């Protein structure tokens with residue numbers, strides 16, 4: 716694996732169901748994700764975006780093929796090393812924030828590290844908190860925060876362990892445009908200034924416009940990619956899709 720590649724999918728296939736009901740959610744996806752890059756995955760509903768992301772983040776197992784994260788082949792790992800890799804090397808941001816309601820923002824942010832029995836690197840912790848703009852909200856519970864602030868807590872939680880790669884599944888799907896812009900600017904800054912590697916799934920051409928590269932999925936395959944995208948260019952490209960999922 717080249718050093719500028721942080722994660723790799725090699726001929727990934729994911730088949731759900733059997734016989735007539737069989738769905739090829741991923742149908743031979745091979746792709747490298749760049750280190751220090753934001754990659755957006757786009758495509759019509761049912762094209763396999765979430766399946767690809769979940770397989771890459773070791774949250775789901777492909778039917779066949781390989782996933783490599785930061786030099787480690789994930790597929791075939793036993794449960795314990797897999798849990799450790801997921802905990803130490805991978806960050807995940809969900810559309811629905813997934814914060815623990817009884818914990819404060821600060822406690823939510825350090826929860827994965829606390830579970831692992833690790834302390835955050837103090838300088839990095841301060842940088843993440845200040846960059847995401849949460850310093851004066853750390854003692855608040857999630858229900859005392861706006862949606863955008865809750866998602867910023869989730870972003871800080873994903874980044875505070877300095878993961879090799881962060882996966883974000885529709886991170887702005889539940890946010891209005893101004894809160895979305897805040898999250899996307901933060902993710903972009905993490906990539907440009909802190910050399911993080913981020914993969915986001917999005918339906919939103921404006922969100923994809925923040926990425927360095929956009930991958931387009933259709934019917935479980937990568938059908939196109941775009942470097943240095945803009946929202947307009949992405950929108951044009953999306954008009955070419957018909958939104959159908961292939962069944963075999």
Ligand SMILES: Nc1ncnc2c1ncn2[C@@H]1O[C@H](COP(=O)(O)OP(=O)(O)OP(=O)(O)O)[C@@H](O)[C@H]1O
Nearest residue numbers: 731732738740759760761762763764765766767960
């Ligand atoms: N657990 C499952 N069992 C059966 N089929 C599934 C399962 N999960 C996903 N699929 C099917 O696999 C295909 C890809 O689903 P996936 O959720 O990855 O698509 P997506 O591009 O993320 O869609 P969306 O944009 O709607 O979230 C779809 O046809 C879906 O119906």
